[in-house]
Amino acid sequence: MKDFNRIPRIEITHAPTPLEFAPRLSEELGCNLYIKRDDCTGLAGGGNKTRKLEYLLADAQQQGADILVTIGGLQSNHARQTAAAAAKFGFDCELVLGDVAGTPKADYYGNGNLLLDGLLGARIHRLELGEDRGVYAENLIDKLIGEGRKPYLIPIGGSSAIGSLGYVRCANEILQQISSQDIAIDQIVLATDSAGTQAGLLAGFIAAEVDLPVLGIAVSRNGKEQTQLVDVLLRQTLTQLGLDPDQAGGRVVANGNYYGEGYGITTEAMIIAVKRCAKLEGLLLDPVYTGKAMAGLMDLCAQGVIAAGSNQLFLHTGGSTGLFAYREVF
Ligand SMILES: Cc1ncc(COP(=O)(O)O)c(C=O)c1O
Known part of the structure; x- marks a missing residue:
């Protein structure tokens, strides 16, 4: 080992x-x-997700990344913790968040984790039901690279x-x-x-x-x-x-x-x-x-x-x- x-x-x-x-x-x-x-x-x-981000952010730093991109549902806890870790360690953060069918809706679009993502300074890409989050994130990464940025993609849930x-x-x-x-x-x-x-x-x-x-x-x-x-x-x-x-x-x-x-x-x-x-x-x-x-x-x-x-x-x-x-x- x-x-x-x-x-x-x-x-x-x-x-x-x-x-x-x-x-x-x-x-x-x-x-x-x-x-x-x-x-x-x-x-x-x-x-x-905090424990996973300890290793993912170290990897992002080693790769010289300046912006974190991750994927989740609109109320993703992983997205919120990624936004917080990005803020704390000086990365920009883009969150690709998809709507989730069948969830209660009164506060789903503005409260809970989503409220905090905004406070933590993340840029939120809110996808409609059925939009492919992975494809969207790949296009976003290409766009960021084209703009001279160094994005680091964190997989859904930080699970790698x-x-x-x-x-x-x-x-x-x-x-x-x-x-x-x-x-x-x-x-x-x-x-x-x-x-x-x-x-x-x-x-x-x-x-x-x-x-x-x-x-x-x-x-x-x-x-x-x-x-x-x-x-x-x-x-x-x-x-x-x-x-x-x-x-x-x-x-x-x-x-x-x-x-x-x-x-x-x-x-x-x-x-x-x-x-x-x-x-x-x-x-x-x-x-x-x-x-x-x-x-x-x-x-x-x-x-x-x-x-x-x-x-x-x-x-x-x-x-x-x-x-x-x-x-x-x-
Ligand atoms: C509160 C909470 N518990 C459990 C999990 C599941 O953990 P994992 O995705 O590592 O299986 C998550 C993942 O998003 C979570 O936010």
Whole structure:
């Protein structure tokens, strides 16, 4: 394995983020629930993208880039954190954001993450439903190059083998915390979509030779497709670390039973999960990712698939700024 600490990185995250026990939720669910607070990574509302951006921005700096371009939905948490990181480290930032069918609309076009993107100084390219964000971004990159700029394209969700390194780092942070707090974790549960968070965590555990199960709850596709997506990125991340990609074999588990009708479209179970966490623990989840993941965790506990009395670690990947775009459903 390569020397992980020599991989270029800019320090942004307020790390280590807390690892907290959630006593009132644990009592309701019948398992011991610990929450890794990556909603508290510190960058303009926090969230999981901060850790990925530490490596992506270092790469952008090495390549001499002066402008960051990224892609997402209109209420993308990744876009908001990219805009914040760009501001902090002196890059310009262009966000290619697509509308999402089926989402509540009263505040979707001006509040939540989108409000903050503007405040953070990003230039927003708002695409209509059905417009191809990838093609738009490629044309934008060509235009910027033509104007003499040096753009750096960050893939959707910051999920590349470089971005995932942020969660390799987090895996080590978790291992240190569970060791120093003397907790035996049986499983990690998290929301998974563009795959970098789950792939990075698994790569980190494989590198540390730790066999800790990581259950991804998919928020936009079925379990089989999500598993394949994470598996591909896990293999790329292991290669990036100088490890054998075949160590990925069988490690990815993704459950596609909780995303409802699609990305960003609310489910009753998500709304209940968000309200329960707020009322029982003073904990703010989000409507698109962590709310659906927590709804999955709650249901799996109720069904007995997650064993009573087991120790579960929920990775809170952030996104609560998105609640303001979903006002009418709460
Ligand atoms: C709040 C939140 N949780 C989870 C995820 C999913 O992480 P990943 O895209 O790395 O799978 C995202 C991605 O946008 C997110 O914003």
